[in-house]
Amino acid sequence: MVRIEGPRAAAVVEQVFRHVGRVPVARMRQDGVYFGHLLQVPGEEVVVCRPGPQTLEIHCHGGPQVVQALLEALAAQGAPPAPWSVWLEQKPEPLPVRTALYLLGQAATEKVARLLWHQAHLAWPRWLEQAGAVLRRGELAELECLLREVLGWEDFARHLIEPYQVVLAGRPNVGKSTLLNALLGFQRAVVHPAAGTTRDLVQQTTAWDGLPIRLSDTAGYRATDEPLEREGIRLAARCWAEANLVLAVLDRSRPWEEEDARFLRAVGQHNSQVLVVLNKCDLPPGGGHPPAVEVSALTGHGLQRLQQEALARLVPRWPKLQQPLPLDAPLGQLLRQLLRAVTQRDTTAIARLWPQLAEPQQPEEKRPE
Numbered sequence: 001m002v003r004i005e006g007p008r009a010a011a012v013v014e015q016v017f018r019h020v021g022r023v024p025v026a027r028m029r030q031d032g033v034y035f036g037h038l039l040q041v042p043g044e045e046v047v048v049c050r051p052g053p054q055t056l057e058i059h060c061h062g063g064p065q066v067v068q069a070l071l072e073a074l075a076a077q078g079a080p081p082a083p084w085s086v087w088l089e090q091k092p093e094p095l096p097v098r099t100a101l102y103l104l105g106q107a108a109t110e111k112v113a114r115l116l117w118h119q120a121h122l123a124w125p126r127w128l129e130q131a132g133a134v135l136r137r138g139e140l141a142e143l144e145c146l147l148r149e150v151l152g153w154e155d156f157a158r159h160l161i162e163p164y165q166v167v168l169a170g171r172p173n174v175g176k177s178t179l180l181n182a183l184l185g186f187q188r189a190v191v192h193p194a195a196g197t198t199r200d201l202v203q204q205t206t207a208w209d210g211l212p213i214r215l216s217d218t219a220g221y222r223a224t225d226e227p228l229e230r231e232g233i234r235l236a237a238r239c240w241a242e243a244n245l246v247l248a249v250l251d252r253s254r255p256w257e258e259e260d261a262r263f264l265r266a267v268g269q270h271n272s273q274v275l276v277v278l279n280k281c282d283l284p285p286g287g288g289h290p291p292a293v294e295v296s297a298l299t300g301h302g303l304q305r306l307q308q309e310a311l312a313r314l315v316p317r318w319p320k321l322q323q324p325l326p327l328d329a330p331l332g333q334l335l336r337q338l339l340r341a342v343t344q345r346d347t348t349a350i351a352r353l354w355p356q357l358a359e360p361q362q363p364e365e366k367r368p369e
Contacts, residue, residue, distance in 0.1 A: 004079055123325070126322065164245070277295060
């Protein structure tokens with residue numbers, strides 16, 4: 001879909017679109033849907049809608065070449081393409097709404113896109129109206145509660161766009177790379193029986209229940225004098241420390257060994273969020289392992305439960321659609337400043353900060369060069 005905005009929108013679209021019923025673009029109703037053809041691409045069928053007096057949308061169904069031809073035709077009529085961020089800068093919206101709309105353009109899954117749409121059109125407008133009424137009544141204790149509830153979702157909100165970091169750790173040949181490929185649904189990591197095949201960090205982004213997840217396969221943990229492998233293990237330990245969750249993978253078909261316990265202690269020293277996984281449950285058990293999530297990366301058994309257990313660690317609770325979220329760092333910082341002012345009952349600071357949050361921000365005027 002290509003949107004054309006401005007006082008000349010109808011005149012511009014008139015030069016690139018012809019309605020099958022010959023209705024002039026200027027006479028199209030705001031609630032109408034009009035079928036026709038692009039003049040610059042013979043035979044290309046499109047649909048034109050008119051959401052506003054100075055706004056038209058052209059919905060294409062062809063490939064990128066058709067869209068590119070349309071953009072070039074519009075530019076030739078004096079309507080050059082503008083990036084999403086530039087278009088958004090011209091919209092006088094409150095900061096939370098503007099932030100939600102901006103992030104909507106970066107949403108990687110349908111679930112995140114739906115949530116951000118609700119943030120922009122329902123959650124934040126309703127919250128701002130409610131909080132504004134509370135502030136006008138002077139009920140600062142209630143406003144403090146409202147702010148704390150929003151800020152309680154900072155970690156979840158940050159990972160709507162920034163993926164959760166989930167790292168696979170384990171001793172050599174426990175099946176980490178095979179498990180990574182199974183969780184992704186395609187072969188991303190090289191799998192080989194030889195110990196130490198994975199030396200560098202192998203990463204790929206996927207989605208679990210609509211949330212972006214970056215999976216990382218790390219070098220097998222063991223004592224070694226080989227310089228390259230030792231560097232891989234050092235990199236793996238650093239990756240464990242930075243992860244939101246570590247999947248500590250053990251080989252269920254081998255008997256429990258002291259080296260397994262040493263590995264789990266090493267992982268636990270770097271990160272407290274560890275989920276133990278027993279791989280190769282399609283083989284006879286070796287015995288002695290602690291209770292854990294049992295999977296078979298080869299057959300796929302237990303993978304769904306593993307994802308559910310991992311998500312439960314990453315996201316202990318989900319917000320309701322009407323719950324406003326601190327969607328990025330600038331918004332979160334402003335909310336914390338406002339909370340501090342409300343907690344201290346600093347009415348001067350509140351009067352300065354509240355308009356920055358709640359009032360539509362007009363775009364800055366560009367100085368002529």
